[in-house]
Amino acid sequence: MATTPLPAPSDLARHFRLDPGVVHLNHGSFGACPTPVLDAQARHRDQVEADGVRFFVHDAWPLLDRARAALAPIVGADPANLAFVANATTGVTTALHNIPLGPGDEILVTGAEYTACVNNCRAAARRAGASVVTADLPWPAPGPDAVADALLSKVTARTRVVMLSLVASSTGLRLPVERILPALRNRGVITILDAAHGPGCVPMRLRDWAPDFATGNAHKWLCAPKGSAFLYVAPEHQAGFRPLVLSNDAERLEEAAARTGRSPWQHELDYAGTDDPSAKIAIADAAAFLAGLFPGGLDAVMDHNHALCRKGRDIVCARLGLDPSAPDAMTGPMAALILPGVTDPMALWDRLYHHWRIQIPVWPTPGGTVSLRLSAQVYNTPAQYEYLAKALAHELGATR
Ligand SMILES: Cc1ncc(COP(=O)(O)O)c(C=O)c1O
Structure with a gap:
């Protein structure tokens, strides 16, 4: 004591x-959700329980769109490029699931990446006969250029994918993604930006940084309930993009998506089996609450x-x-x-x-x-x- x-x-x-x-x-590890946001989440849950059929068939979709509209300016992306997932680990894994890899390909990660995300890179690499290569970043960090150079110097002709954090977990280091991501794009490398510490943590400009895929948690620095994360998919990767789990609508996606007024990949990620969507819906409430704390x-x-x-x-x-x-x-x-x-x-x-x-x-x-x-x-x-x-x-x- x-x-x-x-x-x-x-x-x-x-x-x-x-x-x-x-x-x-240690807000960084799991965040903390304020009482008014938890109260809002409880109201969303009440709506689910009042009439589950009405909720999942009709009401959930506009509520998810409301959350997406609240999140979009915070991550600097068009809402059309955002879907919801439960957490950043799922976001990284879903992106990996949609990237064709072949024998000899390399997935490059930094030496300060989150273990679960690296584990999923290793699993994806193993399945394809590819490998994971690690770029050690200098620590202590001398500055953005030294960190960017340490990563970029490990890119080879075999590098197919780079997975890197916006803010690294163990070091808290905000990586110079505005320099790294365009350089990788120029070299034809696919990028997955792990912005688990992204929304409400540091300013985000996905539109300008233009990763191929990005994910981030709302439950950490945006103080949303647990189970609220986003997946960003660049427009050129959206056709045929699939979640890890296929939904009822998987074989008639165009038609189902037309009913809910979103693109097929968003429709399928927004509903892939019955779940409690209240945390995702409460992203809008968390964003409003946090923004209201200071003028x-x-x-x-x-x-x-x-x-x-x-x-x-x-x-x-x-x-x-x-x-x-x-x-x-x-x-x-x-x-x-x-x-x-x-x-x-x-x-x-x-x-x-x-x-x-x-x-x-x-x-x-x-x-x-x-x-x-x-x-x-x-x-x-x-x-x-x-x-x-x-x-x-x-x-x-x-x-x-
Ligand atoms: C950089 C980074 N990526 C991924 C994660 C995993 O987040 P989650 O457990 O919500 O999937 C964390 C968690 O702290 C993290 O710091």
Whole structure:
């Protein structure tokens, strides 16, 4: 148990259901959904249960379109290019399912990709007799050009697909996709952008970046309920694009899609078997809620979180005598800090949680390093990072 009173979260924490007995500095892993958004989701569920037939045959479609319309400006894409999936892992896997691969082809990933997504790349490669190649990115990150060069230098004539994150999970690094994606397109490489940390995390411009496929979670930084993610499919890949699971309408897609007023690939992804669509529908409610927190809307929320993250990072760096592991230009609402001398990340993670009551990950990062990744969301305060710095100084002083 913590030996001193825990620092209070911000006043905005009143909207969330976070355990007050924990200092929450890990919004990045699973997000947190505010009560008004959960209430909206409950109303959508009530609508399902009031008349399931009416809901799935008629009402669900315009509600999904409302969510798509809310999400489109946030990710910078035309709603016609967006469909819903349960999570980013499913998004990456669905994209892979639609990319023809052959023996000898290579899928290139960065060394900081999310494990589940890499696992699905490996499975797709195995099925086709292809292979997965890893480009190690420099960590600490010197800057956007060094990171882009490290990835692009691994592209060969065999590279068929590149899967890369917009914001990497373990390092929190915002990758220079505006440089990488056009360079790959010029070389005829198909790109899957994993923007699990995308909507509400950093500004997104899919229209300009022009990946072939992109996916992202709304449950993380947009604070939507769990089970709300999007899949972006570039117009040239939409004809014949299929979900992982075929629907009732799979053999008469044109006709069914005409009834629901969307394109066939969107129709099939929007309904591929009975499911609870309330989380996806509540994306619209989450976007409106978050945008309503500050006069400047969602952009102001992101600016606030990025500034708070840099402040939190600087507080910890100053106390421990560390340098930031990434430049500000590559830092959004998460910052990972290399902790020299820590050999057992899990033990420190456990100590921070069980003794200090701080929820924050400590894990292996590229180059054999161990890093602590802090998050900043509207419910956090500088005092919470001061407390983290004190806890770390105590733990590292004692263990190093
Ligand atoms: C970069 C990245 N990609 C993919 C995922 C997987 O997201 P999900 O578990 O929602 O599929 C995560 C989860 O944290 C992530 O950080």
